[in-house]
Amino acid sequence: MPHDPQRAGQGATDNVAFLPGVREADAQRAENVTLHALTRRGLSRGEVVDLLRRREIDPIVAQAEVERLERVGLIDDAALAATLVERLVERKKLGPAALRAELGRRRLDPATIEAALADGALDDEGALVAELVADRARRLGEVDRDTAERRLLSYLARKGHGGSIARDAVRSALDELGLERAPRQAFGAGRGGIAAGRADSGLSRRGAGSTPRLGGRLPGDGPARVAFE
Known part of the structure; x- marks a missing residue:
């Protein structure tokens, strides 16, 4: 069987952990590492496991340290x-x-x-969202309602709020501000649209001496009204 230096080195490393005093020293180091970290902030079980792995603490020692911390209430x-x-x-x-x-x-x-x-911290999410929207809406500046709705819903989504609670809060806030939707032009009434094309073709069919009419109106009657929805 060929000699594998990497496997041989791994076996030697594993055997070191069982030498007298090595595992005890590792356990003391694990305790020092975890207590130092826990004095700064609370840690979850998973975070402690990750910390000990990064510090290359023996897995058996790390497991024992985590269980010890749970027993004394330092991990909960x-x-x-x-x-x-x-x-x-x-x-x-x-x-x-x-x-x-x-x-x-x-x-x-x-x-x-x-x-x-489920413990009750979000029992009144509606009031929380309404507070967020009211504060944010005051800082929107001069925007139309569609833009305001889009920005507010995006803001709430980044905060983790969505669904009907978010939509209802946004609509209510914008209603209170009196912000209305921007009117949209009827189909074909825009620049270069079908209506304009038809008017141009009507003019070209008339002779030079005829009186052009746009939508049944004389040119001197003033601008034609644009239809809105």
């Missing part, structure tokens, strides 16, 4: 998720979609996230 994913939801709703007014994304980035599992979202 349910409590961390509830705290994060409350803080993100209060400070950033995030909605369900954005909260799921934020908590997922903190390596919390889906079941824990859903339990935190």
Whole structure:
């Protein structure tokens, strides 16, 4: 069987962990790493596992350290998720979609996230969205209603709010501001449209001495009215 230097080196590394005092030293290092990190902020189980992996702590030692931290209450994913939801709703007014994304980035599992979202922090999402829209609408500037709706719905989507709650809040806010939709021209009434083409062809068919009429009106009667929906 050919000699594989890489396999031989890996076996030697694995054997080192079982030497007297090596695993104990690794356990002490793991404890120092996790306690230092936890003094700065709360961590999820997944975040601690990732941290110990990056520090190249032996997997068996890392598992034991995670379990120890859970036993003493320094890792509590349910409590961390509830705290994060409350803080993100209060400070950033995030909605369900954005909260799921934020908590997922903190390596919390889906079941824990859903339990935190169902805990009541978003019971009055409608009022939260209305507050966001009212504040944002005042800063839109001079825009038509379609543009205002598009910008406000996009803003709410970035905050994690959507569906009928977002649409109703936007419409209500714009109604209160008295912002109306811009009128749209009827089909063919625009520049270069069918109506213009037909008028031009009618003029070309008449002789030079005939009196041109646009829509049954004389040129001196003033501009023709443009039809709106």
